[in-house]
Amino acid sequence: MIIFVLVAIKFWANPINILIIPTAHAFFVKRPPLLLQNKIYHHSSFLSEKYLAYKQKHKRYHHNASMKMSVSASNEINSINDDSSELKNKNKRLILIRHGQTFMNEYLATKGSQWGDKEFTDVFDESIQDIYQDSLLSEKGLKQAENLYDLFKSDNNGWRNIIRDIELVAISPLRRTLQTAKIGLLPHFSTVKKSLPKEANEGSNDCNEKKKSSTSVPFVALPLASERVYLISDIGKSTEVLSKQFPFVEFDSEFDKFDKDKWWFTVKDDNLSSFEEVELSSSLSQISITNSKIDSPTPLDIYSFNSMRRKDYEEWRPSDGGQEYACLGEPDHVFEDRMQSLYRWIESREESVICLVCHYGVLHWLVGDGFLNCEVRDVSFEKIKANVLSSKKIPSS
DSSP, X not given: OXXXXXXXXXXXXXXXXXXXXXXXXXXXXXXXXXXXXXXXXXXXXXXXXXXXXXXXXXXXXXXXXXXXXXXXXXXXXXXXXXXXXXXXXXXXXXXXXXXXXXXXXXXXXXXXXXXXXXXXBOOOOTTTHHHHTTTOBOHHHHHHHHHHHHHHHXXXXXXXXXXXXXXXXXXXXXXXXXXXXXXXXXXXXEEEEEEOOHHHHTTOSOOOXXXXXXXXXXXXXXXXXXXXXXXXXXXXXXXXXXXXXXXXXXXXXXXXXXXXXXXXXXXXXXXXXXXHHHHHSTTTTTOOEETTEEOSOOXXXXXXXXXXXXXXXXXXSOOSSSXXXXXXOOOHHHHHHHHHHHHHHHHHOOOSEEEEEEXXXXXXXXXXXXXXXXXXXXXXXXXXXXXXXXXXSSOOO
16 A cells, blocks of 8 residues: 555656656647646647647537538528428318409400400490409309308308318409409308497497497408409409408508509500609508608619509400400410519418309419309318429429
8 A cells, every 4th residue: 555655756746757747648638637738738838739729629529510500500491491381282272253243244254355366345435334343153153152142151062161260361452353252152151349439438428339340351452363454344343342342351551562542453655754653552542751751662662563554465365356455465474473473472371272253264374174153162282383394484492
């Protein structure tokens, strides 16, 4: 025991041995003990430099590891979000409805008034123009919308359950779709709130109740889903007018990038100055100028497919047989751009079941098939996606 102690004392008395142990320790565990660091620095500047180099490397290692963990975590979160979004869209369904029959549908079904006929025209006398411009449902169309209501009320093929699944109703802002939704869908989602006028609450004798209608799910006007502008029947009305006629529909949220007075496709005069264009623009016509500042969007804020210059427009409809049109039509590439935006809108929505009330042209673009008036289909978003991607309408991501 005494001999072991003497050997130990002799070993530690040698300065070289003082360096050996911490250096070996640093070699194996990659960091010298804190209590021995000062001894290393005092005994060897060489070792000090080595240790500093190691320390810097060690610091970089931890920093890089931390960065890798951070990037990895970020990628994992993004992956989870992507997976969640993909799963959401895999489960997403659309209840697709075409509007009921209109006066324009019936006009186009008559001999000599069909699309492409010689001397075809959609220019009408002012006394009857209102039923054709932004065409209304005909008597048959109104009956079809009533049948739509009955369908969703029945147990046949589970339609009653389907109506309960709907979380959002999106409607083209043309009157024929709004009418169809009002008759065929609204009663299934309508609630009535009763409130007393202020005078009645204050003890007035006038205690007549005021009724305010609301819906259990949002009814939203969606200009992206309006029909391609072929004829005067596809020229709409301002949101101000429509909101009074269809108060159960919200006409604001989806019009941010549209001209609210002329949200359908229009062709601008080539000679318009920028300021005149602002004045004529629908959503911009209500500009208020305060302190020399314009309190509304500029034309650049509006979707590019909302309008085009006359010099860029080429007639694409039949025109070699004396045909006469009341308006200019929406070119194919413009309609295509709008449909791609509609697809992205559907894809981005959080709702699992969306009811879309729209038109033949829009529905054909989405599913690759035609719809009869007031026809309803329960379609998965995956099916729509497959059709769109296979048709190369949207680049695959």
